[in-house]
Amino acid sequence: MPEPKKTSVRDRVTRQDVARFAGVSTAVVSYVVNDGPKRVAPDTAERVRRAIEVLRYQPNAHARALRLGSTNLLGIVVPDITKPFFAATTEALERAAAAEGYALLLADSASDRQREKSNIGNLVSRQVDGLVLLTLLTEPELATLSLRDTPAVVFNWSGTVPGFYAIGAAAETGAYNAVRHLVGHGHKDITLIMGARDPNRPDPRELGWSRAVREAKLEEQRIEGTDFTRLGGYQAMQRILASRPLPTAVYASSDLEAIGALRAMREAGVQVPEDIALASFDDIVDAEYTWPALTTVRLPIVDMATAAVAALIRGDTSTGGQLFDTQLVVRHSCGC
Amino acid sequence: MPEPKKTSVRDRVTRQDVARFAGVSTAVVSYVVNDGPKRVAPDTAERVRRAIEVLRYQPNAHARALRLGSTNLLGIVVPDITKPFFAATTEALERAAAAEGYALLLADSASDRQREKSNIGNLVSRQVDGLVLLTLLTEPELATLSLRDTPAVVFNWSGTVPGFYAIGAAAETGAYNAVRHLVGHGHKDITLIMGARDPNRPDPRELGWSRAVREAKLEEQRIEGTDFTRLGGYQAMQRILASRPLPTAVYASSDLEAIGALRAMREAGVQVPEDIALASFDDIVDAEYTWPALTTVRLPIVDMATAAVAALIRGDTSTGGQLFDTQLVVRHSCGC
DNA sequence: GTGAAAGCGCTAACAG
DNA sequence: CTGTTAGCGCTTTCAC
Numbered sequence: 001m002p003e004p005k006k007t008s009v010r011d012r013v014t015r016q017d018v019a020r021f022a023g024v025s026t027a028v029v030s031y032v033v034n035d036g037p038k039r040v041a042p043d044t045a046e047r048v049r050r051a052i053e054v055l056r057y058q059p060n061a062h063a064r065a066l067r068l069g070s071t072n073l074l075g076i077v078v079p080d081i082t083k084p085f086f087a088a089t090t091e092a093l094e095r096a097a098a099a100e101g102y103a104l105l106l107a108d109s110a111s112d113r114q115r116e117k118s119n120i121g122n123l124v125s126r127q128v129d130g131l132v133l134l135t136l137l138t139e140p141e142l143a144t145l146s147l148r149d150t151p152a153v154v155f156n157w158s159g160t161v162p163g164f165y166a167i168g169a170a171a172e173t174g175a176y177n178a179v180r181h182l183v184g185h186g187h188k189d190i191t192l193i194m195g196a197r198d199p200n201r202p203d204p205r206e207l208g209w210s211r212a213v214r215e216a217k218l219e220e221q222r223i224e225g226t227d228f229t230r231l232g233g234y235q236a237m238q239r240i241l242a243s244r245p246l247p248t249a250v251y252a253s254s255d256l257e258a259i260g261a262l263r264a265m266r267e268a269g270v271q272v273p274e275d276i277a278l279a280s281f282d283d284i285v286d287a288e289y290t291w292p293a294l295t296t297v298r299l300p301i302v303d304m305a306t307a308a309v310a311a312l313i314r315g316d317t318s319t320g321g322q323l324f325d326t327q328l329v330v331r332h333s334c335g336c
Numbered sequence: 337m338p339e340p341k342k343t344s345v346r347d348r349v350t351r352q353d354v355a356r357f358a359g360v361s362t363a364v365v366s367y368v369v370n371d372g373p374k375r376v377a378p379d380t381a382e383r384v385r386r387a388i389e390v391l392r393y394q395p396n397a398h399a400r401a402l403r404l405g406s407t408n409l410l411g412i413v414v415p416d417i418t419k420p421f422f423a424a425t426t427e428a429l430e431r432a433a434a435a436e437g438y439a440l441l442l443a444d445s446a447s448d449r450q451r452e453k454s455n456i457g458n459l460v461s462r463q464v465d466g467l468v469l470l471t472l473l474t475e476p477e478l479a480t481l482s483l484r485d486t487p488a489v490v491f492n493w494s495g496t497v498p499g500f501y502a503i504g505a506a507a508e509t510g511a512y513n514a515v516r517h518l519v520g521h522g523h524k525d526i527t528l529i530m531g532a533r534d535p536n537r538p539d540p541r542e543l544g545w546s547r548a549v550r551e552a553k554l555e556e557q558r559i560e561g562t563d564f565t566r567l568g569g570y571q572a573m574q575r576i577l578a579s580r581p582l583p584t585a586v587y588a589s590s591d592l593e594a595i596g597a598l599r600a601m602r603e604a605g606v607q608v609p610e611d612i613a614l615a616s617f618d619d620i621v622d623a624e625y626t627w628p629a630l631t632t633v634r635l636p637i638v639d640m641a642t643a644a645v646a647a648l649i650r651g652d653t654s655t656g657g658q659l660f661d662t663q664l665v666v667r668h669s670c671g672c
Numbered sequence: 673g674t675g676a677a678a679g680c681g682c683t684a685a686c687a688g
Numbered sequence: 689c690t691g692t693t694a695g696c697g698c699t700t701t702c703a704c
Contacts, residue, residue, distance in 0.1 A: 014680090014681060014682090015681065015682065016681080024690075024691085025690065025691045025692075026681090026682080026683095026691085026692090027683080027684075027690070027691060027692075027693090028689085028690060028691080030682070030683055030684080031683095031684095031689095031690090033682095034683080037683090037684065037685095038684085038689075038690080039689070040689070040690085041689060041690085044689080044690080056482060056484070058457075058460065058461040058484065059461065059681085059682075060402070060463065060680085060681050060682070061461060061462045061463055062398040062399075062401040062402045062407065062463060062680090062681080062682095063398075063402050063680070063681030063682040063683090063696090064681080064682055064683080065398040065682095065696095066396070066398045066399050066402050066680090066681080066682075066695095066696050066697065066698090067681080067682045067683050067684095067695085067696050068682085068683075068696085069696075071398065073441075080427070081417070081423050081426055081427050081430070082420070082423050082424055082427050082621070084418070084420075084423075087417050087418050087420075087423045088418055090417055090442070090444075091416070091417050091418050091444055094417070094442065094443070094444045095444070095446070098443075103441055103443065103458060103459075103462065104441070104442050104443070105409075105439055105440070105441055105442075106426070106430065106440050106441075106442040107430070107434075107439065107440070108426075108427055108430045108431070110431070121394075122439060123439070124394065125394040125395065125396075125397055126397045126439060127396065127397060127398060146392055148348075148392070148394065230621070230624075230625050234625075259622075259625050260625065262625075262627075263625050263627070266627050285418070285566070286595075286622065288566075289566050289570075289595050289596065289598075289599050291598075291599070291602050291627060350696095350697060350698090351697065351698065352697080360674075360675085361674065361675045361676075362675085362676095362697090362698080362699095363674070363675060363676080363677095363699080363700075364673085364674060364675080366698070366699055366700080367673095367674090367699095367700095369698095370699080373699090373700070373701095374673075374674080374700090375673070376673070376674085377673060377674090380673080380674085395697085395698075396696085396697050396698070398696090398697080398698095399680090399696070399697030399698040399699090400697080400698055400699080401680095401698095402679095402680050402681065402682090402696090402697080402698075403679080403680050403697080403698045403699050403700090404680085404698085404699075405680075
């Protein structure tokens with residue numbers, strides 16, 4: 001005989017108890033709880049509902065998951081929930097998921113690829129019904145992941161990845177438009193602060209900047225590599241300020257970097273936008289509260305999140321994806 | 337005969353398959369997977385491990401949960417993950433939980449108490465092993481929650497609540513010290529921007545401010561109520577600037593409000609700290625990147641999160657709690 | 673050292 | 689319209 005552990009004292013109340021209390025079978029309880037698949041006589045149903053109420057019965061989600069093979073759980077892995085962009089994305093996903101009756105299992109990778117891989121494995125073994133990945137991994141790495149057929153979308157990813165549904169924003173165009181705006185202000189020296197550079201897969205923001213710069217026939221523009229953090233932007237800007245000639249404008253690949261750059265410029269006594277104009281990417285909340293407020297590129301995060309959740313639930317995620325348009329948000333850091 | 341749905345195609349590989357492949361019984365597989373409760377001969381164990389490897393077997397977390405009555409899941413409900421303080425807390429909790437083999441079920445209440453209640457019910461019915469609440473609710477409301485014996489801690493809560501373990505920071509003292517610091521700079525008019533005011537349960541930050549002000553024998557200091565957002569701080573500061581006499585210093589109940597206040601002052605052309613000094617509470621990352629950088633009160637979030645997770649796992653959470661010390665972080669907004 | 677089997681709570685096919 | 693029952697994948701007692 002096994003020793004079923006009496007389920008810890010908690011969730012004592014089971015479907016059995018409800019059935020007994022209402023004087024029906026467990027099947028009937030199921031039918032009323034799930035509103036199907038069979039019909040139940042109105043007053044029987046009422047009795048059951050009362051029993052549920054009285055006993056404060058709550059279905060056991062794991063028994064259900066075991067039986068059905070689906071959990072109503074979505075897994076999300078983010079590099080660092082502390083970054084406003086990821087927090088905003090998480091919130092949007094949570095909202096979209098909740099609206100469909102799904103809860104969110106959150107894993108934070110601490111900006112570490114190894115951690116990310118183990119997080120993904122963990123979520124998969126917890127049988128999430130779908131996975132949204134805000135990933136640090138490269139495409140070949142993604143291919144080696146063992147998802148056991150868990151539907152997965154890569155979020156904020158331009159391009160496609162076999163085995164995944166890719167949801168992204170038209171970042172190339174977004175950056176291009178922002179830089180063109182800077183060009184429109186008459187700037188001829190627009191250096192790029194770029195958060196991460198992968199020689200195999202140039203970032204669309206870099207591509208957009210570079211296209212705008214080329215089109216404007218500006219020459220030899222500088223790229224200052226760093227990472228996607230305030231500190232990274234700060235240090236990159238310090239390096240830029242330490243060398244000559246100074247650019248008249250800077251495009252930063254994220255608002256976070258722009259915030260760092262702003263600090264470096266203030267500390268050095270350079271005025272934004274008078275001495276150096278600035279624009280960036282993401283449109284996090286903070287962008288409106290910097291001084292000057294950031295001209296930046298807005299991503300339709302809510303739409304993207306909704307689409308991600310929909311794709312996972314509808315389940316056609318083995319390939320393809322969606323690209324969303326961005327929008328230039330003009331504030332003051334560009335000189336407007 | 338039932339129709340067990342063949343578990344969706346996914347997680348096809350079960351303990352059965354591994355057992356068959358390794359030529360042992362399912363019990364033995366369990367023993368090696370769980371490293372107990374029985375010992376297994378080394379080479380048998382090796383065979384099983386190879387089978388697991390080859391078949392890429394992953395245990396079904398729900399079957400396990402059903403059997404054991406515990407899920408290795410912690411639920412967390414936050415008012416708004418988008419706010420840096422909650423994001424930082426979530427990250428710290430995730431870290432602490434992961435270190436103990438627990439995953440995090442995240443629910444965002446969108447700053448809505450009704451939503452929060454339903455979130456809590458949802459997490460409880462999903463049988464989380466513990467709940468950490470960053471709550472909007474009042475103490476009486478908390479008492480009415482149906483937790484079904486789920487261990488729960490209220491996070492960032494000063495005082496105690498029956499039925500919960502309360503983890504908080506010594507916010508009264510923290511605010512007191514910050515305001516005293518302002519007093520030390522010679523300020524005699526220190527108005528308070530307070531994010532939310534509940535007449536029944538005055539916020540410890542308000543208490544700390546008020547104690548410091550009283551001790552310094554300053555009279556009739558003003559309180560400007562608002563909410564815990566950038567916009568709230570912005571508007572509160574606009575109101576303050578619109579009336580006379582102007583204070584020489586402002587204490588804000590959160591960094592977010594301080595960020596908003598900073599914007600209002602810049603727009604009005606008042607210099608910080610020369611015209612009006614500023615200090616606040618929380619020490620979110622952004623506090624270091626504002627201009628001037630914020631003098632603020634730091635909470636030991638990581639320690640608090642670790643303690644919360646530990647309490648939930650150890651399971652002695654029906655009462656009591658822990659209070660953590662804060663630390664004044666002096667930067668430039670105060671005039672230093 | 674290994675295996676058989678019960679049963680966690682639930683769903684749904686089938687019988688009545 | 690209602691009841692009986694198998695079985696989802698797992699753990700663990702008990703027997704060998």
